Amino acid sequence: MxxxxxxxxxxxxxxxxxxxxxxxxxxxxxxxxxxxxxxxxxxxxHQRHVVPEIERRVIRKLDFRVVPLVTALYVLAFLDRSNIGNARIAGMTKDLKLVGNDYQWLLTIFYIAYIIFEWQSLMWKVVPPHMWLAFTVFGWGVIATCQAATQTWSGEMALRFFLGIFEAGFGPGVPYLLSFFYLRHEVGVRIAIFLSAAPLATSFSGALAYGITSGHSHLANWRLLFLVEGLPTLCMVPVAYFLLPDTPDQARFLTEGEKVVAKARGVRQVGGTKRVGGIVWKEVGLALLDLKCWFTAFMYFSCNVGFSSLPVFLPTILSDMGFNAIDSQGLTAPPFFLSFLVTISSTWVADRTQQRGYTIMVLTTIGGIGYILLATVKTVGVRYFGTFLAASGIFPSIANILPWVTNNQGSDSRRGAGIMLLNLIGQCGPLLGTNVFPTNESPRYIKGMAISAAFTFFTGVLAFGLRCLLVYENKKLDQKYGSNDNRVVNQPGAEGQESEVGEENYGPTFRYIL
Known part of the structure; x- marks a missing residue:
């Protein structure tokens, strides 16, 4: 062909x-x-062929409209989730009379809600995405802003729980949403751009908190912090509603001809044109029984131990190194900005080489070494360098795990189930990660650093195991269909590229991404 x-x-x-x-x-x-x-x-x-130049134009338009929108919203979501770490050292502890494990519970309650409501990832398939996005953005924007008015620990606990509910409807499902718009070999770097908002938001949060808490206002600095970072989310509600297309072929920014090409891409991806409007429960069950989904779910769990704790505890860790509260806010920015750059570059390399397993193994080694330095070294400069390594290992690893799920599940329903399972198990990691840095282990938090290091290395071990499984599965496909070595795949209109549909609907060119 x-x-x-x-x-x-x-x-x-x-x-x-x-x-x-x-x-x-x-x-x-x-x-x-x-x-x-x-x-x-x-x-x-039944075969679809699209003109390469027009397909590239479709992808370019999606890149400039869809990806920036969800990325900007994730910046706001991560700010609203993690700014409690900055608020803690800006006076919240004193005003809310936090003692003992009160602060740890404020972190934990968010993830309890996040886990319970992970099933909302499937709502992107049930409700028109633009409506679902606007609903979740409005919900967490209201809750995040109301934190500025809380007067008690119990009130803040309730707000953090509802914040977790609404954010669970957004962040975990966006990689699934992006799989509606991009093919297997395209989606990785787009998911990475989305997820790179996490370290970018953390670095921005540190700089913003530095500016807010260094001033003198009539409102308590930590309350002003919640207010300043919560209101922009509410301003994005109409933007989310009107700018997000439900499917590529419904995008108002595409011409009629481009919409046809977008629809043909959807056929190549899933074997049909209908992307939103229902779940095939049989395929959900097949995904839940798929060992590959469980591998990535436990990888996500292990990685989330550090991913969840580093942003909210880093200001405290730096403060305990001897920096004052204001400097601690500002010094959180450089490690996370480097992590942002590594997130983009590592996923681009993984997309180009189709080698996510090796990429994750390298990144988790770097992150684990960073945690070891934080646990074993007393010199402030070396420990601060360790935060760069930890951030540059953890965040990019997450960004490579998520597309691995969508890469290797064939249908929308299976992809949605894989994302749901990933988050149900993976988001239990923060329950551990946010409780291994008790205040009585200040200033070095040796136990917390050691646990984070162990789970970071374990993520790499799981990545190696999953890669071995995928190599075995690909060999079986080679035996059934013949080797792909002499075929050109993953290019628009390439010979033999009838479909990217996988699992029980294998095409002759489908192979798992390693």
């Missing part, structure tokens, strides 16, 4: 005319068409 040398074309056509129209008149050679001519798609029976 390859692109035909001539493309059917007739001016002007509606979207259905481009696909499935066997009566289309003979077209012109694209190289001889005028600048305004737009050869779109050619269909022969």
């Amino acid at each position: 390859g692109f035909p040398s001539k493309f059917a074309r007739a001016p002007p056509l509606t979207a259905p005319d481009f696909v499935g129209n066997e009566k289309a008149s003979p077209g012109l050679d694209p190289e001889k068409s005028s600048a305004n001519d737009e050869p779109e798609a050619f269909t022969q029976s």
Whole structure:
């Protein structure tokens, strides 16, 4: 299979005319068409072929509209989730009279709600995505802003619980949402850009907290912090509602011809055009029985031990190194900004090489070494360097684990179930991570650092195990369909690229991404 040398074309056509129209008149050679001519798609029976130049244009438009939107919202979500660490050293502990494990419980209650309501990841498939996104953004924006008015520990506990409910409806499901718009070999770096908002938000949070807490206002600095970081979320509600398309072929920013190409990409991804509107429960069950899903779920658990604790405890850790409260806020920014850069670059490399397992193994080794330095070294400079290594290992590892789930599940329902299982198990990691840094172990928190190091290394071990399993599965597919070595795959319209549908609907070119 390859692109035909001539493309059917007739001016002007509606979207259905481009696909499935066997009566289309003979077209012109694209190289001889005028600048305004737009050869779109050619269909022969059930097979879809799209013009590479137009497909690239579709991807570029999605990259400039969808990815920046969800990334900006995740910046706000992570700010609203983790700014409690900055508020703690800005006076919240004293004003709310926090004692003992009160602060740890404020962190834990958020993740309890986050875990209980992980099933909301499937709502992206049930409710039109633009409506679901606006609902969750409004919910957590209201709760985050109300934290500025809380007067008691119990009141803050209730707000943190509801914050966890609404954020569980957003963040965990976005990688699933992005799989509606991108193919397997494209989605990794887009998920990484989305997830890189976490370290970026953390670095921004430190800089913002530095600016807010260094001033003198009539309102307590920590209350002003919650207010300043909560109100922008509410401003994004109408933006989310009107700008997020439910599916690529419904995007208002695409031309009619581009929408057809987008729909053809969806057919290549899942074997059909319907992406939103229902769950196939049989496929959900198959995903829950798939060992690959359990591997990534426990990898996510292990990685989340450090991912959840580092942002909320780093200001305290730096403060206990001897820095004053204001400097501790500012010094959190550089490690997380480096982590942001590593997140983008590592997932780009993994997408290009199709080697997520090796990438995760390298990153978790770096992160584990960082935690070892924090646990064993007393010198302030070396310990601060350890925070760079820990942040540059943990956050990028998360960004590579999530696309590994969507890469290796064939249908939307299976992808959604894989994401749900990933988060149900993986988000239990923060329950451990947020409780291994008790105040009585200040200033070095040796136990917390050692536990974080152990789980970071364990993530790498699990990545190695999953990679071995995928190699074995690919060998079985080679025996069934023949080797892919002589085929060109993962390119639009490539020979043999009939479909990217996997699992029980294998195409001859489908192979698991290692």
